[in-house]
Amino acid sequence: MTTLLLSHQTCTRHIMPGSPESPSRLEAIEQALQHEDFNLLQREDCPEATSAQIARAHDPAYINEIRDLTPESGDFWIDGDTSLCPHSYKAALKAAGGAIRATDAVMSGEVENAFCAVRPPGHHAEKARAMGFCLFNNAAIAALHARHQYDAERIAILDFDVHHGNGTQDIFQQDPNLFYGSTHQMPLFPGTGAASETGVGNIFNTPLTAGSGGDKIREAWNDRLFPALFDFSPDLLVISAGFDAHVDDPLAALCLTTADFRWLSAKIVDFADQHCDKRVISLLEGGYDLRALGECVATHVDVLLDAGL
Secondary structure, three states, X not given: OOEEEEEOHHHHOOOOOOOOOOOHHHHHHHHHOOOHHHOOOEEEEOOOOXXXXXXXXXXXXXXXXXXXXOOOOOOEEOOOOOEEOOOHHHHHHHHHHHHHHHHHHHHOOOOOEEEEXXXXXOOOOEOOEOEOOEOOOHHHHHHXXXXXXXXXXXXXXXXXXXXXXXXXXXXXXXXXXXXXXXXXXXXXXXXXXXXXXXXXXXXXXXXXXXXXXXXXXXXXXXXXXXXXXXXXXXXXXXXXXXXXOEOOOOXXXXXXXXXXXXXXXXXXXXXXXXXXXXOEEEEEOOOOOHHHHHHHHHHHHHHHHHHHO
């Protein structure tokens, strides 16, 4: 078995004018993953998710609203950060469809893990609200598909994006069989993610102050998040893989290096190897310095690929 890489050209057609969440992000990733080190990746185009699949995480009326607000030409701004162009709804369906296909491949044993290089990202999308560049919550859609289709009982989303995944927390916070663990800079957009936000004992937020580096990320995961994850005993790990905590990223002020992302990726994969039958689904979230993004995704996928061989 190997690692499945999912993406789709439609995801590059979603354009928000002036936004750092641009098609160039996927182009940088594609270039990085063209290296011969990644020849063994199993590459596929994302299918489209159905409304019923997305509705496990989002209100049906909200799904229809995103569809209906998508303009035939020009742009429609949902808020100051998030807009729709004529291709946005289809791109969001492909991004969610990549999460669904990754779940099917991992849960059926076709592959041990998968990475979805998709956009728009998802972890800020709440049950009935788009925000922070996000339309549909791809990680939550993957988790709830695993529950619905494969009877996965306990599913964990691990989020190392520099911004707190308020959307995932919103969708998960009342369900004790869904785990959300996050490290993120605070204070920072979206303003959520305090350690006191615990849901029904299933939410584990570990905020970090500006300037925190690799020592603090290791401490947070080793001392709090991995012990909590061990106690939760998940069947499946889903990663909200944001790389905007990198020291070169323009949108925040954490100071992680590529080596820190390799360490964290390896620790997550090792946990899955020991406790989840190696099942890992990883989905792209943030990361806005293109050089750092390509380098960090290549490192992350390299760890996944080594685990799948």
